[in-house]
Amino acid sequence: MRFRILVRVMPRAGLLDPEGQAVERALVELGFREAGEARVGRAIELTIEAGSAEDAGRQAQSMCERLLANPVTEDFSLEVIAA
Amino acid sequence: MRFRILVRVMPRAGLLDPEGQAVERALVELGFREAGEARVGRAIELTIEAGSAEDAGRQAQSMCERLLANPVTEDFSLEVIAA
Numbered sequence: 238m239r240f241r242i243l244v245r246v247m248p249r250a251g252l253l254d255p256e257g258q259a260v261e262r263a264l265v266e267l268g269f270r271e272a273g274e275a276r277v278g279r280a281i282e283l284t285i286e287a288g289s290a291e292d293a294g295r296q297a298q299s300m301c302e303r304l305l306a307n308p309v310t311e312d313f314s315l316e317v318i319a320a
Numbered sequence: 321m322r323f324r325i326l327v328r329v330m331p332r333a334g335l336l337d338p339e340g341q342a343v344e345r346a347l348v349e350l351g352f353r354e355a356g357e358a359r360v361g362r363a364i365e366l367t368i369e370a371g372s373a374e375d376a377g378r379q380a381q382s383m384c385e386r387l388l389a390n391p392v393t394e395d396f397s398l399e400v401i402a403a
Binding site: 243245246247257260261263264267269271272273274275276277278279280281282283284285286287296299300303304305 | 330340343346347355364366383386
């Protein structure tokens, strides 16, 4: 079975995020004065062949730990969708 | 009310995505031979003060159209979460 994996990799809370600060400043300058606490990370999508959604999720978790996210500075979250 | 907005900005289907290709190649080299069709975009999170979830969603849509996504090369999707 094919599964589509949606990954979010975000800078860990408390760590400096200059890109997020730049986005926040630009939003306020555009007139979105209600915007705050902006953080910018990476969104990754990929397809996995796996026997079950659980197996696909395990593989995706391992991909994040080994390649997609930096374990020192980033947190990730996963979504598994039957494709 | 405060809302947390989760935005995904992805390269439009059909457009070249060298970062996605690099991720896919690296995953296969790490032994994840079942991985394919990788795409890499940006994940953005921010907080909005708004009167309702609909209003927060409208503001976030406008932020994406005016700043967060490139309307020629990228697609975005939004999630609004009561904070």
